[in-house]
Structure formats: structure tokens, C-alpha cells
Amino acid sequence: MGYIGNHVSSSGGFFAMGAHELDLGGDTFAFFTRNPRGGASRAADPEDAAKLMRLLTEHSFGPLVAHAPYTLNACSTNERVAAFAREAMTGDLLKMQLLPGQFYNFHPGSHLGQGPEKAIPQIAAVVNEALAAVPEGRTTVLLETMAGKGSEVGRTFEELRMIMDRIDRPERIGVTLDTCHVWDAGYDIAGNLDGVLKEFDEVIGLEHLKAIHLNDSKNPCGSRKDRHEKLGKGCIGEEALRRVVTHPALASLPFILETPNEDEGYRREIRMVRSWMEE
């Protein structure tokens, strides 16, 4: 059986996130490793992290899917932005050592006109540097599939594969499939889920798919917009999202909601997804 949860605020620290998710009915969650739009990172409290780890075990949580800040652009043409990416990813992986065995998801980046050929080796170099800085790391770094808005890298499975091919520690890299993003990128998961997963398997390998961001989309397939919608209220639709959740190839993964909701909306969606899982 898979795991379901949502993106929660990290403002109260590690244990507070777990307690909050438990209250919403989830058994996994996502959180920003630092302010999503800013730079500075609060020092992490090892005792607070240990408390969260105990809660996760006690309540049989699945793996968590931490999210890098949006400002992390590993393939920026601006040296200061690129330097922040290296620093932030290394710092985040060091922080994640307090929560061993979880996932760390990041957006491959925006190439800002220099083209994916230049961006892809740059992205891989940032990941390699971070992985080398934490040699005993127990965090798997996940590349998120992107909608292709602006100059985003990672709209196609081929681009993600090219990044993965350049990672020195292949056992420590994987992929998060965001349902809104792949749909907006042009992969028809509503009309042809099996075909999309077959393509994913051929290009990337389904064994590298470690997490799902479960979102509906405000826009049609191929729109490259990246506007998330509540489950069943968008262009992907409830039936198609139910088939994603219950697909045998995906059934054991953590599913993270990034839908435009407050607590009550997340509680409802978690209940709905769990009922699909239990069918």
C-alpha cells in the first residue's frame, strides 16, 4: 500500500510537522528544508529530529519527501545564484542527516537561455558536489519532473535521464513524478497512463521512481503552465488521478498533495486518496 500526505509548514520544527500530519490523517509529508523564497537556514535541532523519527516509526509513516527551496537553481547563468545552489543543497543534505532514510526533492532548474546542453552538466555537478560532501548520506536526492514553464529543465524524461547519467553515486538519485507537471509537459496521464509509465520505464526506469506529487491541473495537457488544482477539480480529473494512485507500478510510493488547500481540504483529499488505495 502507498502512503499519502501533503506539504506542511516547517515553521514549528520537525516534530510539529509530524504531529500536524498525523492530525490530518496522513502517513507521509513534504516540507521545505529552508524558506522556499529566501536563503538563510535555521539551525536544526537534533533532539527535535529524533522526536520526529520516533513518531514516524510509531505510526508507520512512509518516507518523507523534503523539498529544496524554489530559489535553488543549479543551472543559473548568474554565479551568485549558482553558488547559492551548491551551498544550499550541501547544507540541506547535511541537515537531512538528522532524518536518515528520507527523500530530498528539487527542481532541476531553469537554464535561462543557455540551453539544456549546458544546464544538464551544471545540474549534475551541483548534485555530485552535495553527495560528495555527505559521503555517508542516507538521503536519496530526487529530480522532480517539470511542467516546462519558461526555461525549466526536466520537462522530458530524456532530460532527467541525461542528468542521472552524470551522477557519480547513481544509487543516491531518483525521480519524483508530479502529476500536474507531467500533464502540463504533454504526457497524457488521463488518456494513456500505461503508455506514459511505459515511456518512463524505457527512458528512466520505474525502479528510480521514488515519490509522486499528486495534483490536479488548472490547464490542459501540454499547456506548460504549472498551476496546481484540487483533486478532481481540474483538467486531469478524479478518475485519472484514482488510476494513478491505484496503478500497480506506483502503489507502494509516497503520494504528496501540493493542491491549493487549507487543513480541511487536505484532510478531505487524504481521506479520499486513502479510500482509493483501500479499494
Ligand code: FE
Ligand atoms: Fe516542486
Ligand code: FE
Ligand atoms: Fe511538485
Ligand code: ZN
Ligand atoms: Zn508545480
